[in-house]
Amino acid sequence: MExxxxxxxxxxxxxxxxxxxxxxxxxxxxxxxxxxxPYKDFWALTGGALYNDEDLxxxxxxxxxxxxxxxxxxxxxxxxxxxxxxxPVMRMIAIxxxxxxxxxxxxxxxxxxxxxxxxxFEITSIPKLAYDHNxxxxxxxxxxxxxxxxxxxxxxxxxxGFTLPELQKVYESILGKKLDRRNFRKKMLSLDMIIPTExxxxxxxxxxxxxxxxxx
Amino acid sequence: MExxxxxxxxxxxxxxxxxxxxxxxxxxxxxxxxxxxPYKDFWALTGGALYNDEDLxxxxxxxxxxxxxxxxxxxxxxxxxxxxxxxPVMRMIAIxxxxxxxxxxxxxxxxxxxxxxxxxFEITSIPKLAYDHNxxxxxxxxxxxxxxxxxxxxxxxxxxGFTLPELQKVYESILGKKLDRRNFRKKMLSLDMIIPTExxxxxxxxxxxxxxxxxx
DNA sequence: GCAAAAGTGTTAGGAGTACACCCATGC
DNA sequence: GCATGGGTGTACTCCTAACACTTTTGC
Numbered sequence: 001m002e003x004x005x006x007x008x009x010x011x012x013x014x015x016x017x018x019x020x021x022x023x024x025x026x027x028x029x030x031x032x033x034x035x036x037x038p039y040k041d042f043w044a045l046t047g048g049a050l051y052n053d054e055d056l057x058x059x060x061x062x063x064x065x066x067x068x069x070x071x072x073x074x075x076x077x078x079x080x081x082x083x084x085x086x087x088p089v090m091r092m093i094a095i096x097x098x099x100x101x102x103x104x105x106x107x108x109x110x111x112x113x114x115x116x117x118x119x120x121f122e123i124t125s126i127p128k129l130a131y132d133h134n135x136x137x138x139x140x141x142x143x144x145x146x147x148x149x150x151x152x153x154x155x156x157x158x159x160x161g162f163t164l165p166e167l168q169k170v171y172e173s174i175l176g177k178k179l180d181r182r183n184f185r186k187k188m189l190s191l192d193m194i195i196p197t198e199x200x201x202x203x204x205x206x207x208x209x210x211x212x213x214x215x216x
Numbered sequence: 217m218e219x220x221x222x223x224x225x226x227x228x229x230x231x232x233x234x235x236x237x238x239x240x241x242x243x244x245x246x247x248x249x250x251x252x253x254p255y256k257d258f259w260a261l262t263g264g265a266l267y268n269d270e271d272l273x274x275x276x277x278x279x280x281x282x283x284x285x286x287x288x289x290x291x292x293x294x295x296x297x298x299x300x301x302x303x304p305v306m307r308m309i310a311i312x313x314x315x316x317x318x319x320x321x322x323x324x325x326x327x328x329x330x331x332x333x334x335x336x337f338e339i340t341s342i343p344k345l346a347y348d349h350n351x352x353x354x355x356x357x358x359x360x361x362x363x364x365x366x367x368x369x370x371x372x373x374x375x376x377g378f379t380l381p382e383l384q385k386v387y388e389s390i391l392g393k394k395l396d397r398r399n400f401r402k403k404m405l406s407l408d409m410i411i412p413t414e415x416x417x418x419x420x421x422x423x424x425x426x427x428x429x430x431x432x
Numbered sequence: 433g434c435a436a437a438a439g440t441g442t443t444a445g446g447a448g449t450a451c452a453c454c455c456a457t458g459c
Numbered sequence: 460g461c462a463t464g465g466g467t468g469t470a471c472t473c474c475t476a477a478c479a480c481t482t483t484t485g486c
Contacts, residue, residue, distance in 0.1 A: 003226070003306060007267040010219070011228050013298075013309050051223040052307040056298025080296060080311055082229075082272025090219060091268040093229050093309065095296055165438070182440070183476065190474085206437045207483035381465070398467070399449065406447080423456040423465045 014094040015060035016047030018140035021103035033117035039130030069109035163209035231276040232263030234356035237319035249333035255346030285325035294359040379425035
């Protein structure tokens, strides 16, 4: 490879994570406000340019940390975006991931080196974003809906266990549709992903539900 | 983004396609022999570095063309490879795709600007390849097995239609296992991907099989 | 006793898998 | 008539989806 061929110069890799949460039954995505050009003062997904001395996964985690203060987020790959003009500065490829956290349990840094704000936006009211991030979010939402049916991504909401009705509400919020209680229960138990505990809910003005946990 | 931050410099994107074929019931992958460093005289998958003035898909097609003379290959995305040291020259991310062609119907250029040879290798006897291409092929084979069950990638073998036993043999070669004739037929017909024609096989010393075509 | 939410079982349809026999052809 | 390979049907299992009644609790 002729490193100095001008056609190879000035290329980079964006590592971008669509971080979701469910807040009072509503699916939201975390957006940060950019301090710098390009797209100064635009809202954007968390992410940025990969360094040339770090693995892809490390760069992604670093970007999440730098722009939100969050560490150790479990993510899944979503898609690659490679239009030549997707960045106005230079040629950037984007590798897109999804993650999900419990917004009520974490503190998001609102003012960082590169961001002046951070907010949770309902996915039905996302503003015009920097770069092609609107398109990236759309694909990320599709990936999210597929992944929660195959993995235990949602365990972040229930570090101390959950009742099946609670879990079902989170699924319904993300999938955007009602599920049948009996079928949901059957499905979850058949996936071999959760186990019942001896505990029950407390202090509720109704029948107490049994508490489950995700398997380790 | 500070374009001149040294940590952003010298990065590039490999666009790599594992091109498969089935030849006399054996799954093979196309490898080319490199003329230049790094990995001079090593066998490698078809692919190379993306230019900074072309879309990802265009770069992938250009690389296939430059290294094999092939045009218009339909491909599917496989995986991203992002270890920081996967190239000894500079930091390169690899975007990996799969494709499949009928080796008997195309002429592969054996001597190009960057390659001194091109051969079909059985996937059970692949040599030590350039870069991390051995790992990329392994993942590509997984992707291939998934995709042929969901898409009409195999239509390249049958431009003039096919009988179900013929099609089944190709599936068996790729999946590496025998399939039940009755179940295969049911599955194929239920996928709504093929349609029967009025024709039959000719000149065979046995019962004539009906000829099918892939839907447009 | 009543409102609120949890828990439970059955049935029907579709997909996958396993398996055995008859049919058309060329020799 | 026999060897070769094509064509077909049935039964079982599993998963999905639709659907209604009973139980526990707090007030």
